[in-house]
Amino acid sequence: AAGVIQSPRHLIKEKRETATLKCYPIPRHDTVYWYQQGPGQDPQFLISFYEKMQSDKGSIPDRFSAQQFSDYHSELNMSSLELGDSALYFCASSLVDNEQFFGPGTRLTVL
Amino acid sequence: QKEVEQDPGPLSVPEGAIVSLNCTYSNSAFQYFMWYRQYSRKGPELLMYTYSSGNKEDGRFTAQVDKSSKYISLFIRDSQPSDSATYLCAMKKAAGNKLTFGGGTRVLVKP
Numbered sequence: 551a552a553g554v555i556q557s558p559r560h561l562i563k564e565k566r567e568t569a570t571l572k573c574y575p576i577p578r579h580d581t582v583y584w585y586q587q588g589p590g591q592d593p594q595f596l597i598s599f600y601e602k603m604q605s606d607k608g609s610i611p612d613r614f615s616a617q618q619f620s621d622y623h624s625e626l627n628m629s630s631l632e633l634g635d636s637a638l639y640f641c642a643s644s645l646v647d648n649e650q651f652f653g654p655g656t657r658l659t660v661l
Numbered sequence: 662q663k664e665v666e667q668d669p670g671p672l673s674v675p676e677g678a679i680v681s682l683n684c685t686y687s688n689s690a691f692q693y694f695m696w697y698r699q700y701s702r703k704g705p706e707l708l709m710y711t712y713s714s715g716n717k718e719d720g721r722f723t724a725q726v727d728k729s730s731k732y733i734s735l736f737i738r739d740s741q742p743s744d745s746a747t748y749l750c751a752m753k754k755a756a757g758n759k760l761t762f763g764g765g766t767r768v769l770v771k772p
Contacts, residue, residue, distance in 0.1 A: 554704075583758060592749055592762035593705065606758040640704055649695070650760060652704040 552577055554643050554653030562659045563631050571626040571656045575643030581605065582624040583642040583650055584616060593640055599624060600646070631660045664688050667750055667763025676772050680737040684750035684763045687731065691752040691761070694726050696735045699747045699765070708748075709735065740770045 555574040563569050575582050581600045585593035595608035599618035610616075613631075618624045628635060636659050642650040667684045674680055682696075693712045697705035709724040711717045711733075717724045725734040733752075737744055750763040 581758065583760075585760075592764050593760070595759040595761075598758040600758075608759050638702070649707055649710045651707055652697070654704045655702075657702070 554641055554651055556639075556641050556653040556656050558656060559654065560657050560659075562661065564661055565631055565633065567631050567660075569628045569631060569658060571628070571639055571641075571658075573624045573626070573641030573643075573653060575622050575624070575641075576651055579643035579645050579651075580622060581644045581646060582618055582622070583644070584610075584624070584626050585640040585642065585652075587638040587640060587655075589637075596626070628658075633660050636660045662687070663764070664691075665750065665752055665761050665763040668766055669764055671767040671769055673769045673771060674740055676740060676742060676770055678740050678770075680735075680740045680744065680768055680770070682735040682737075682748050682750070682766050682768070684733050684752075685731055686733075686752055688754075689728075689731065690754040692755045693753040694724070694733050695751040695753075695760070696722075696724060697749040697751060698744075699749060701747075705749055740768075742770050742772050744768060745770050 583598040584596040587593045596610040598606045602618045616626045638655045640655045642652045644650045665686045696709040699705045714728045721738045723736040747765040749765045751760040
């Protein structure tokens with residue numbers, strides 16, 4: 551079965567640079583979610599979109615923004631990167647607000 | 662105090678034993694309950710999804726929810742070394758999309 555696709559899988563950036571993470575949901579899923587998982591921590595909810603509209607917002611820094619496009623894929627844009635932004639970033643998708651299926655994650659390292 | 666509490670382990674069991682995991686929560690607004698399995702540096706994999714008190718069985722996995730006690734459990738029968746992973750409980754309120762995770766329990770199944 552098709553799963554959530556995330557790209558890139560690994561990303562290395564310098565402080566103050568920008569990064570863009572992409573997420574392609576499971577076919578026919580209309581809701582995407584972004585989570586951040588720091589080392590040794592559980593995933594923390596950042597933001598979600600349903601039918602291209604923001605549906606919920608968590609602890610997402612103002613330096614981050616996200617959107618969902620007409621083909622339902624989503625992008626998380628991160629600016630003015632800080633060392634503390636180094637983490638695993640997961641995208642999940644669902645049909646409406648049912649079970650959330652997670653992607654493999656993007657590992658972001660900020661140097 | 663965290664909204665969802667989970668013993669971090671590690672929990673070490675011999676192959677073939679029953680693994681017993683549990684989470685407690687403090688907010689009665691949580692209505693949907695999930696268990697995820699996460700291997701090191703991989704995305705969380707959905708194992709069980711429930712929304713009512715009682716038991717739900719799927720293969721070797723049984724999930725229990727007791728809303729009156731604010732307590733959920735996951736049992737893994739006939740455990741295998743491949744079950745060695747971190748198990749995360751997650752909960753969602755009726756309103757909103759955010760999953761709130763427990764801290765995860767590391768499980769080690771020894772051959």
